[in-house]
Amino acid sequence: MPSIADRLHLHATTRPDAIALRTLEEAITYGELASRSCAYSHLLRAAGIGAGDRVLLVAPTVPEFAIAYLATQYLGAIAITMNPMAVAPEIGYVLDDSDATAAVVWHETRTATEQAASRRALPVLRLAPGVGTESGTPATAPVQRRDDDTAVLLYTSGTTGAPKGVQLTVANLLDTARIFSTQLRLTPDERFGTGLPLFHVFGQAAGLLTALHTGCSLSLLSPFQPRAMLELIREHRLTMVSGVPTMWNAMLHDAVDFGPDDLRSLKLAASGGAALPGEVIRAFTQRFGCTILEGYGLTESSSAGTYNPLDREQRVGSVGIPLPGTALEIRDPDGTVLPSDAVGEIFLRGPGIMKGYWNRPEATAADLVDGWLRTGDLGRVDADGYVYIVDRAKDLIIRGGYNVYPSEVEDVLYRHPDILEAAVIGVPDERYGEEVAALVVAAPGSAPDPDALRRWAKERLSAYKVPHRFAFVGELPKGATGKILKRAIDPARFPELSARADHS
Template identity: 55%
Template sequence: MVNIAERVWDVARSTPRRLALRSPREISYGQLRAANQRVAATVLASGRGPHDRVLLIAPSVPEFPEVYYGLHAAGCTVVTMNTMSTAHEIGYVLDDSGADLVIVWHEHVRAAAEAAGGRDIEVWELGEGTEMDGAPAAPGGATEAFEHDPQDTVVILYTSGTTGQPKGAELTAANLVDTADSFRPVLNLTSEDRLGTALPLFHVFGQAACMNTFLAAGASLSLVHPFDPDALLRLMRDERLTALAGVPTMWNAMLHARTALAPGDVASMRIALSGGASLPAEVIERFADRFGCAILEGYGLTESTGAATFNDVNREQRVGTVGPALPGTSLQVRRPDGACADEDEVGEILMSGPTVMKGYWNRPEATAEALDGDWLRTGDLGSLDADGYLRIVDRSKDLIIRGGYNVYPREVEEVLYRHPDIVEVAVVGVPDGYYGEEVAAVIVASPGVELDGEEITRWTKGYLSSYKVPRVFSFVDQLPKGATGKILKRSIDREALVARRE
């Protein structure tokens, strides 16, 4: 029997005064457990219990882990959602998941109330210190966490729905615990570690790979909300962080932040964890030069509880790869015919292991399409080297085929990030009457700099074959991003790019 809340409570039993959260307010493990117990008792007093779905909508604030582990302790299935979700999006998740309770941070109550009101679903408004308007009074607290079967569905996370309606990935009680266990040895994680992050805790990376992993190990967590590069850099120094977690746009923003921090100011830092999207090698190198800390990349999906590979601190770190498989996980790269690819040959990445989801909630056909026996089809393209290090090439759906040649956007982006006046870039394919597709680049330039497409084309030709060089350009103030800061290529207007070319 397993429960991720029980792992965190184990720390509270042995060292109740140890700090679980350092910022923005200090909370000991004993205090965290007490808050969890109060939340669990409140939920149980409302008539809800094990396996009932509860929707939690909250940002990266201390109340998130206080409520999250409380729901787990009560045995509920936790459904977390982006705080920017609209009433329509919330309504879809309520209908699909069957949740009959919404706990929502007070700043985001309007959309949740609108969605829930038309469905006669209760809404508890969450305030500071886990004060919840609308919740019943509950005497005492739940002293024991519910004992889950390892295969019980305890979290449902909805995919972004790039094609069709979003699907709910069912993560099990064992998935959450095994994810924490798989990261611990490759990070050399101890109770003395101090993690800082501005990642959203409602997302799998912040929630499972970071919060659960570090708190289950007895380490501490410092939160910055909303993301501010200067604030996160100051946090590194002021709280003597040993670890920082982010996505590529966060690292890039910190590189461009106006700060006087030098490597000596953040000497406590030993690991920086990056995931969510591929990180340009140029950013890794510049971050190491500026702050004296290497960014280590990993790879995972919502469907794999955010875990698959990581550049193990005990092994050689290879820039340009996302490292070898995590303990207990196996990787394959397959050709289109299903045969295993050769060493360094590009194909679709598949994975199996203890972090792979149970399936999609109420989607047997989608589950059968995603799971080939024990193997999860990722839809990502990559290759494995002789030592098992995985290199991500791109999403299969992002592949550009120009005149019969394959162009991987990430390769082009890696080159464009070398340009001294390019801050961010997204490379996409746009329809072309002659080549089928043309390579387009949407670019954010350094402040005060005006870039010219022809100059960028000439510069890029020094690094790439002619068919890979962008010919269509758009210069923008910012790129569309999701909740984690990941660049959303699907939100880029391809028609506007075509019109610009014409």
């Protein structure tokens, strides 16, 4: 009968003085992390939270995120982790859909969460530096759960429809952390670091939980800044860092006065979230003497799927081979398994595959077929078993490592009285890899202003989802049924979509 907090409790018992979490300002030992998490679990219990209850957690990549997250696991509750940039309507949707019992929010970004929670008469607990130190409560053993109990609920909308809650189980997350720890050959002496958001599955499963499983230290940076990340690597003598392509590219271009000696402790850089250009991998290796290894996974697979192994050739452009215990197939639209180098949809099966979508039996049945996850991504596998991603899920935009789902943005744009039709697409961007762009057909008699539309959308969407580039057109391409055909849109025909825009 396991718990996500079991490894924390083990290390706190056997190695209480070992460093668990670090920032540039503080260090927290395993003993302190367990005591503070346990103390915070008592506050959650006092707020009426028990085993199986859903608790919304909205916080950046700070130690207090880990404390509150682990506190939910001490109770046997379900953590719903969400972007601190989310606005009140987005938070309200998740609170309603999950039937959450309470919300926990970082003190500096509390307004939207408190607004959404107050409208639903839900209690809100604020997180602030030092939380969990007030009572000095000794750590007790976490509540034990079944392997298939839901431990975390992460909301993602795929590429169509309203956001769905991905149920990741106790076994999903424990197995994923164990696999990554083994695959990366991590030891308790490792000094792990990341600027990834912990609310996201990559930072959470492949970062926080993997470090806790190993018993090594994890250095956190929030918000991510390229120079600050380089300084963190140097000052904490990090041996491993995880990030997304935009982070590696930003560090490479910001490292004017950094060289191999500054990063000599760094043995491994792990990248995921989007395809990493080969030139960035080569330049990073040449500059710092450290290779970036790519992997592939989804929220629905607990971030796990494939990874470039340490003991085999790294092939630039490949996301590696399936992780131990994971099977991968490339299938055609009829479900037939395709041979080497043929392009088709990627299917995954393994210990990280989700339990299903929260209260969405039809969506679960559509995406889980006989234990196989339909990823919606197109790829191929070469004769040696290396996997290559040919295209992301249809229409999905990846802006700076964050998934932006066009249908969600379009739904908001269609609420504007001056917009008749809208199609949201991704366009290349030097800084973020992709930028969110919108082609708009104005309502008769109206002349929408791009800056005004951006401001309007920012009140209803997280900043990274807001279209920063607009093109106004007379009509959008459509198929016989009237469906807008995004694949028929050529962004090159619209110079305004290529112009640099305000990224704020």
